[in-house]
Amino acid sequence: MNWKEEVRTNITKASELREYMDLTDSQVEHLDRILSQFPMTVTRYYLSLINWDNPFTDPVFRMCIPSIEETDLSGDFDTSGEADNTVISGLQHKYSQTALILSTHRCAMYCRHCFRKRLVGISDDETADNIEEMAAYVSQHSEISNILISGGDAFLNSNQVIRRYLEQFCSIPHLDLIRFGTRTPVVLPMRIYDDPELLALLKTYTQKKQIYVVTQFNHPNEITHEARKAIKALLDSGIVVKNQTVLLKGVNDNSQTLGLLLKDLTRCGVIPYYIFQCRPVSGVKNQFQLPLKQGYEIVEAAKHLQNGQGKCIRYAMSHVTGKIEILGPMPDGQMLFKYHQAKYDRDKGRIFTKDLAPGQAWLDDSI
Known part of the structure; x- marks a missing residue:
C-alpha cells in the first residue's frame, strides 16, 4: 500500500x-x-x-x-492567541521574523494532546487555500526570514500542493529557510521513505532554500526501524530534521524515559531543540499537564544524561505573549523565566520571576 x-x-x-x-x-x-x-x-x-x-x-x-x-473542558481552545495573530486566512504573524501557515486541518493521526483540538479534523475555517496571497504577504514583509508550514500536518498535503508552496516561497529573496511541521516520521513514516516523488521534490528545492522538517517524537517507543528509515531518507535529501517534544503526564514524565528519547534522537541525526510544556487546552489540560516545578526537574535530569547535542534543548511554553523559557527555581523559591521569543518588543529577552502556587502548570496572561 x-x-x-x-x-x-x-x-x-x-x-x-x-x-x-x-x-x-x-x-x-x-x-x-x-x-x-x-x-x-x-x-x-x-x-x-x-x-x-x-x-x-x-x-x-x-x-x-x-x-x-x-x-473535562476546563482550559481554553486557543491558548496561544492564534486567532489574534492571523493576518490573512491561514497565515499567522506572531513573531516578526516568522510566518506560520496552517496548510490543512488533516493529520495522519489525531494526537489526544493536540493544542489545535478546535481545528484538527473538524474545521478548515483557519486553514489555507490561498498560497499566492500568503506569498504576496510574505514578499511585502522583509522582516520575515522564515516560514513554518504546519497544520494539521503539512505532509498530509499532496506533493502537488507541497510543490506549490515551495515554488512560491523559494522565490522570495529575504527568506532564509522553509520549515515543514509534520508528525509523519512518527505516525506514518512510509509517507516519506516510500514516496520518491516527495523526496526528489525536497532534494531539489532545498538547493534553493534550506528546508527543515520539524517533527514530534514524544517517547522512545516511537523511534522504530521505520521511523529511522524515514529520518535517513530526509537527511539523505539534504533536509535538516529537528524535534519538538511535548512533556506529557503518563507518556514521558520521568527523566529516564525523556533522557532515552533525546539520546535516541541525536543518535539517528535528529536535533532536539524544544521540550514544550503541555498547553492548558480544553480536553487536554487535566489529562496531560504536569506542574512546572516537576517538569523542570524532569527536563534537567534528562539533560544530565545527554552529550552536548542533547543538551541544546530548551524547556519552554508557547504562551499568548511569546515562547517563555522555564529556567528553574531561585534560592527564595520563586521560578525564573525568560522570553525566548516575544510577541511584543517590551518583552524581548525579558527575564522575570514568579511565585508558583502548588501544582501550577501555566502562567496567566498578566506577566
Missing part, C-alpha cells in the same frame, strides 16, 4: 477498536460521545506500537486513543 491507501485504513470509530481490545457496548457508546466532539484517526502502523496486553498504561495508546478525561 502507498501512504494514501494506508491512511484510508485508519481506525476512526470506537467500534473498530474491538479488533484490538475488549470493549463493552457502554464503553463504545461513551467513546462515541467523545469522538463526536474530538475525532479519532490512527494509522494501523501507529497502533502496532501499542502493547495491547496492557494498553491503558501504554504511552502510545495514551497519545492516540480517547480517554474519559477529554470530557
Whole structure:
C-alpha cells in the first residue's frame, strides 16, 4: 500500500477498536460521545506500537486513543492567541521574523494532546487555500526570514500542493529557510521513505532554500526501524530534521524515559531543540499537564544524561505573549523565566520571576 491507501485504513470509530481490545457496548457508546466532539484517526502502523496486553498504561495508546478525561473542558481552545495573530486566512504573524501557515486541518493521526483540538479534523475555517496571497504577504514583509508550514500536518498535503508552496516561497529573496511541521516520521513514516516523488521534490528545492522538517517524537517507543528509515531518507535529501517534544503526564514524565528519547534522537541525526510544556487546552489540560516545578526537574535530569547535542534543548511554553523559557527555581523559591521569543518588543529577552502556587502548570496572561 502507498501512504494514501494506508491512511484510508485508519481506525476512526470506537467500534473498530474491538479488533484490538475488549470493549463493552457502554464503553463504545461513551467513546462515541467523545469522538463526536474530538475525532479519532490512527494509522494501523501507529497502533502496532501499542502493547495491547496492557494498553491503558501504554504511552502510545495514551497519545492516540480517547480517554474519559477529554470530557473535562476546563482550559481554553486557543491558548496561544492564534486567532489574534492571523493576518490573512491561514497565515499567522506572531513573531516578526516568522510566518506560520496552517496548510490543512488533516493529520495522519489525531494526537489526544493536540493544542489545535478546535481545528484538527473538524474545521478548515483557519486553514489555507490561498498560497499566492500568503506569498504576496510574505514578499511585502522583509522582516520575515522564515516560514513554518504546519497544520494539521503539512505532509498530509499532496506533493502537488507541497510543490506549490515551495515554488512560491523559494522565490522570495529575504527568506532564509522553509520549515515543514509534520508528525509523519512518527505516525506514518512510509509517507516519506516510500514516496520518491516527495523526496526528489525536497532534494531539489532545498538547493534553493534550506528546508527543515520539524517533527514530534514524544517517547522512545516511537523511534522504530521505520521511523529511522524515514529520518535517513530526509537527511539523505539534504533536509535538516529537528524535534519538538511535548512533556506529557503518563507518556514521558520521568527523566529516564525523556533522557532515552533525546539520546535516541541525536543518535539517528535528529536535533532536539524544544521540550514544550503541555498547553492548558480544553480536553487536554487535566489529562496531560504536569506542574512546572516537576517538569523542570524532569527536563534537567534528562539533560544530565545527554552529550552536548542533547543538551541544546530548551524547556519552554508557547504562551499568548511569546515562547517563555522555564529556567528553574531561585534560592527564595520563586521560578525564573525568560522570553525566548516575544510577541511584543517590551518583552524581548525579558527575564522575570514568579511565585508558583502548588501544582501550577501555566502562567496567566498578566506577566
